[in-house]
Amino acid sequence: MDILKVEHLSKTYEDGTKALENLNFSVKKGEILGFLGPNGAGKSTAISIISTLIKANTGSITYFNNTKLSTKQIKKNMGIVPQDIALYEDISA
Numbered sequence: 415m416d417i418l419k420v421e422h423l424s425k426t427y428e429d430g431t432k433a434l435e436n437l438n439f440s441v442k443k444g445e446i447l448g449f450l451g452p453n454g455a456g457k458s459t460a461i462s463i464i465s466t467l468i469k470a471n472t473g474s475i476t477y478f479n480n481t482k483l484s485t486k487q488i489k490k491n492m493g494i495v496p497q498d499i500a501l502y503e504d505i506s507a
């Protein structure tokens with residue numbers, strides 16, 4: 415079962431920067447995907463779109479093999495560990 419299916423994802427930022435053009439991939443349940451590319455390749459843009467933080471111009475994403483999930487349900491079942499973690503040293507976890 416595909417837990418994530420990304421189809422024809424494209425993103426051009428407002429300043430005209432084309433960050434993604436027709437990105438397609440899927441991840442099966444239990445599979446670990448390495449998402450590699452040089453600086454500026456579009457990794458963060460793709461992750462931001464997948465995690466619902468920004469909108470793609472075109473394309474679709476199917477989460478958990480279910481086309482009927484709300485954004486709230488998708489977010490509830492997704493975890494993101496960012497590259498840079500910002501923690502306040504004087505505030506406890």
Ligand SMILES: Nc1ncnc2c1ncn2[C@@H]1O[C@H](COP(=O)(O)OP(=O)(O)O)[C@@H](O)[C@H]1O
Nearest residue numbers: 427429431433452453454455456457458459460
């Ligand atoms: N908010 C933004 N506005 C305009 N261009 C952006 C923005 N964020 C990223 N970009 C550009 O989009 C392209 C892809 O960037 P990004 O997704 O951050 O790549 P990566 O994470 O692979 O380094 C780069 O050319 C970058 O400069």
Ligand SMILES: [Mg+2]
Nearest residue numbers: 454457458459
């Ligand atoms: Mg990045």
